[in-house]
Amino acid sequence: MATRVIPPRILRKLRYNTATKPFQPSLSTPTLSPPCYLDQKPPSTTTTLLPPTAVADLNFHDVEKLFSYVSTTKLLRSTAVLHATAIEPMVDFGTWIMRSELMQTNNPLRNLALSATRATFYDHFCAGEDATTAGQSIGVLNEAGLRGMLVYGVEDAMDNEACDRNLKGFLHTVDVSRSLPPSSVSFVIVKITAICPMSLLERLSDLLRWQKKDPSFDLPWKQDSLPIFSELTPLYHTRKRPEPLTLEEESDLELANKRFLELCQKCVQANIPLLVDAEHTSVQPAIDYFTYSSAILHNKGENPIVFGTIQTYLKDAKERLILASKAADKMGIPMGFKLVRGAYMSSERKLAAELGYASPIHKTIKDTHKCFNDCSSFMLEKIANGPGGVVLATHNVESGKLAAAKAHELGIGKVNHKLEFAQLYGMSEALSFGLSNAGFQVSKYMPFGPVETVMPYLLRRAEENRGVLAASGFDRQLMRKELVRRVKAAVF
Numbered sequence: 001m002a003t004r005v006i007p008p009r010i011l012r013k014l015r016y017n018t019a020t021k022p023f024q025p026s027l028s029t030p031t032l033s034p035p036c037y038l039d040q041k042p043p044s045t046t047t048t049l050l051p052p053t054a055v056a057d058l059n060f061h062d063v064e065k066l067f068s069y070v071s072t073t074k075l076l077r078s079t080a081v082l083h084a085t086a087i088e089p090m091v092d093f094g095t096w097i098m099r100s101e102l103m104q105t106n107n108p109l110r111n112l113a114l115s116a117t118r119a120t121f122y123d124h125f126c127a128g129e130d131a132t133t134a135g136q137s138i139g140v141l142n143e144a145g146l147r148g149m150l151v152y153g154v155e156d157a158m159d160n161e162a163c164d165r166n167l168k169g170f171l172h173t174v175d176v177s178r179s180l181p182p183s184s185v186s187f188v189i190v191k192i193t194a195i196c197p198m199s200l201l202e203r204l205s206d207l208l209r210w211q212k213k214d215p216s217f218d219l220p221w222k223q224d225s226l227p228i229f230s231e232l233t234p235l236y237h238t239r240k241r242p243e244p245l246t247l248e249e250e251s252d253l254e255l256a257n258k259r260f261l262e263l264c265q266k267c268v269q270a271n272i273p274l275l276v277d278a279e280h281t282s283v284q285p286a287i288d289y290f291t292y293s294s295a296i297l298h299n300k301g302e303n304p305i306v307f308g309t310i311q312t313y314l315k316d317a318k319e320r321l322i323l324a325s326k327a328a329d330k331m332g333i334p335m336g337f338k339l340v341r342g343a344y345m346s347s348e349r350k351l352a353a354e355l356g357y358a359s360p361i362h363k364t365i366k367d368t369h370k371c372f373n374d375c376s377s378f379m380l381e382k383i384a385n386g387p388g389g390v391v392l393a394t395h396n397v398e399s400g401k402l403a404a405a406k407a408h409e410l411g412i413g414k415v416n417h418k419l420e421f422a423q424l425y426g427m428s429e430a431l432s433f434g435l436s437n438a439g440f441q442v443s444k445y446m447p448f449g450p451v452e453t454v455m456p457y458l459l460r461r462a463e464e465n466r467g468v469l470a471a472s473g474f475d476r477q478l479m480r481k482e483l484v485r486r487v488k489a490a491v492f
């Protein structure tokens, strides 16, 4: 590998551009409202469009320009780590170790495994052990023209105690984001599964599904929401009429509502949008319910503060997106969506098969690609002509190119902050820098937290995203090309 063949003498001589990109003047002014993610012009019913020349084509050929903000050491390490994560047995072995008994007790082997992970996988994919260190990582990204989405890395909560603990972490994340240069943090991320017990999310989802089957089914606790289901949504998770919430469950729901409200209000005060992650379909109806009812309370004018997530690998994704958007328009609520393909493909297929139903996931990956691209197109047209926001969260270069071309055609670029592209921290650097160089706002999704807490979350992601990690080949190829260029420049 490249790490073994380049002598330190040459490495020291390697040049890279450490100059910082000029900060966008329109972004450097702190504002209270609208949120810093969004257009800072006075609210109007139509969006001011950029002249088409303000955004350039996506270009991956000029690797020198593409990686001009990445140090040689970082390029070398990224190439090595991405190589390792593309090797399936390595991912299998890592996952096995992290989930083994060995990691449950304090012993020298556990400490060794954690140190090795920290120095490699963790350093590459995580932003730091705490919010303050993550803030510093965002500073580095920001100098390279990218922004950060801060993700407090926690697993699902099983009880109220864990929910309260997690809420403190999310609130602290907003405080840290607020203390960073304006607009360097595009979003704070929340997992509803970390602030509402999983068992309650399952119960709420069952009740909401049953109401979809039988509209006369009364849900006294239900607040105003946008449509959660479409006619295509499978309801097989709930096979018999669920019992109403018990008094204890009602009280737990009140606590969960209070937690989410506190977080939303903190984001409104800090002027930082909150992005709700999507999870399994078994709990997603309840997650959408929390998201939409809070969006109705907090999203005002042109600018969403609460964003939901649509997983376009689901057959009903496009219909649900259109239904929720139209309902939001009718209510005068600016709605924001993050579009992803979806990370739970195997477990969704397995559950549907076990229950004897067709999978909720598109039949082929081509159908998923089409659905993602159609949904992107729908949202781009929507934000070009009215309120709302969209985050296109993908590593797929073709989807990136298509969306960039469409945004270009519609005149949407950096000045129109209603569009954000996003990739996971440590993934798809070429796409991130390519989009940024082409004039778009780009964020990295940055999990942070102590190595023990974040590693299971990252390994789960690695496992779910095996295809993505293996697909990092495009990135590795471009990185290798730039490394060779730097070596040649240093030697000759």
Ligand SMILES: Cc1cc2nc3c(=O)[nH]c(=O)nc-3n(C[C@H](O)[C@H](O)[C@H](O)COP(=O)(O)OP(=O)(O)OC[C@H]3O[C@@H](n4cnc5c(N)ncnc54)[C@H](O)[C@@H]3O)c2cc1C
Binding pocket: 276, 277, 278, 279, 309, 311, 313, 340, 341, 342, 343, 344, 345, 361, 362, 363, 364, 365, 366, 368, 393, 394, 395, 396, 422, 423, 424, 444, 445, 464, 465, 467, 468, 471
């Ligand atoms: C910023 C960011 C935030 C994210 N947030 C979430 C989130 O909140 N919830 C969530 O679930 N995921 C989330 N993800 C992960 C995401 O859903 C994808 O797993 C991951 O990004 C890979 O998809 P891709 O768009 O990069 O495209 P690609 O790598 O081109 O496509 C891979 C994806 O295609 C789909 N797919 C693969 N094979 C098939 C098949 N045979 N049939 C049908 N579909 C197939 C799967 O969704 C797979 O992940 C996020 C990703 C990013 C970058």
